[in-house]
Amino acid sequence: MSRLPAFPIEGGCACGALRYRLNAPPIAVYTCHCTDCQKLTASAxxxxxxxxxxxxxxTRGEPATWLRKAASGTVIPQRxxxxxxxxxxxxxxxxxHSVTIRPGTLDDTxxxxxxxxxxVSSAQPWVRFADDVLQYEKQPTDFMPVMKAWKAWVEGG
Ligand SMILES: [Zn+2]
Ligand SMILES: [Zn+2]
Structure with missing residues (x-):
């Protein structure tokens, strides 16, 4: 039994000028609590x-781009x-071969x-994590455990 919706699924920006479609299941879903993400989302x-x-x-509109420079020096284009x-x-x-969608923009979240x-080292102090959430102090060096955790959840584990 999959816990995923039927694909394709769609999403878009707040004003509707930009729309997108996802035709197949994602690789994972996670949260990031780095200070850059707090700033970029104007949130926690x-x-x-x-x-x-x-x-x-x-599927509609043309995204604009901002080139974000991470603490590591890596440039990460933001659309x-x-x-x-x-x-x-x-x-x-x-x-x-991949892009990272900000899934709060999906029509169905x-x-x-x-x-x-x-x-989690820079998570805001009131944030609590469920017991089954894989926590990393910083960025994981190996993404495989995250993908495995995602697969297990999708399959109902
Ligand atoms: Zn918009
Ligand atoms: Zn982040």
Whole structure:
């Protein structure tokens, strides 16, 4: 039994100028509590949903780009709506085959279940994590456990 919705699924920015479609299941869903994500979301943390680029398409509008320089020096392009500013997806470094959707922009967010939390060392002090959430002090060096946790959750484990 899969806990995923039927694909394709769609999403878009707050004003509707930018729309996208995802044709196949994501690779994982996690949260990031780094201070950059707090700033970028104007909130406490971000949700991230890496997907295969071949499964993802922008169906309306043209995203604008801001080149974010991470603490490591890596440049991570951020794609957002030029009209309302909603950040829709980012281009992960060294990952030409994937993009990371900001899944709060999905039309239906009810099924989302982050299985891991990154940068818990800078999480806001009131944030609590469920027992089954894989926690990382910073960025995980190995993404495989996150993908495994995601797969287990999808299959109902
Ligand atoms: Zn917009
Ligand atoms: Zn972050």
């Amino acid at each position: 943390f971000s949700m991230a949903m890496p997907v295969f680029r071949k499964d993802f398409e922008v 957002f709506c030029p009209d309302c500013g909603t950040r829709i997806f980012t281009e992960p470094p060294g990952g030409p 009810g099924w989302l279940h982050p299985v891991s939390a990154f940068w």
